[in-house]
Amino acid sequence: MSSFRPEPSLRSYGGEAGDTRVARRRATLIDAALDLLAREEAGAVTVRGICAHAGLTPRYFYESFAGVDELVAATYDGVIAEIAEEALAAFAAGGDSREKVAQAVRAVVGVIDTDRRKGRLLFTDTLRSPVVAAKRGESTRLFVQLTTDSAVQAIGVPRGPETTAAAYFQVGGLSRVLASWTEGAVDLDREQLIEVCVRMLLPDGLAGVVPGGD
Incomplete structure (x- = not known):
């Protein structure tokens, strides 16, 4: 009880x-x-x-x-809700597809950079909490859905397993880059980080990141 x-x-x-x-x-x-x-x-x-x-x-x-689990869940959910709200509003306010992606990434980075505690809660691998582990799985699925919806809206990609797989790849990759940046393993300033993430998230982005890419 x-x-x-x-x-x-x-x-x-x-x-x-x-x-x-x-x-x-x-x-x-x-x-x-x-x-x-x-x-x-x-x-x-x-x-x-x-x-x-x-x-x-x-x-x-x-x-x-x-109990504590309920508090931890509410804390995590609050951060995720803030990021989702900021990113969706920024995406909607953007013009072309590149600007939409750039604005959304800027919003996400803004939240975790303004309060580094939020970035550590979302990304730190050494945080051993079953509640946080479960919440991270939930938030990944949420952002995969949001990424899929955004791709359909912005560039007209069809829904289906391939689009879902690509969304998981993008969400997972972005999470790891942001985690590494939060932990100090990626030596980029805020604007450089945003630019790299935007390039990687766009369909032809890899060529813009790899030296010598066309």
């Missing part, structure tokens, strides 16, 4: 509405979880550890989450 206990009355206190207080504490817990997960402090990702880092008591943890 869940120990989740919402506030019964959500009365205003100090001029702040009850539901606003709950939302603020929930956001604080998610931020604390993001902090600890990004630091790879697996042993600290417990109710006690999260509450200590957030400066809240377990009572306030359980008003929003039934």
Whole structure:
């Protein structure tokens, strides 16, 4: 049985509405979880550890989450939702297919570069969390679907197994490049990274990256 206990009355206190207080504490817990997960402090990702880092008591943890797994899932989902929303809006605002791809990549890189914790949560291989592992699988499938839809819209490719396979290749490749960049293994500045990723994601992109390519 869940120990989740919402506030019964959500009365205003100090001029702040009850539901606003709950939302603020929930956001604080998610931020604390993001902090600890990004630091790879697996042993600290417990109710006690999260509450200590957030400066809240377990009572306030359980008003929003039934347990640590639910908090970790919500933290990951929040980052993915932010990236998807930013990338889709940027893609839609672009002109031709290259500009659409460039704007979407710029949006994704912007999210993980502005808050490096988010990049580490999404990409770090050493983060041992069954919840994160499952969420990464879900997010890969989501971005494969979004990539397929975008390719159909932007350049008119037909739907089918080959397009799906290409989308998995692109999503997987982009993820590994961003992971390597986040970890410092790829020595490119932000604009150089975006340019390389855009070239690789376009149909004729490899020739633009490989020295001597036509």
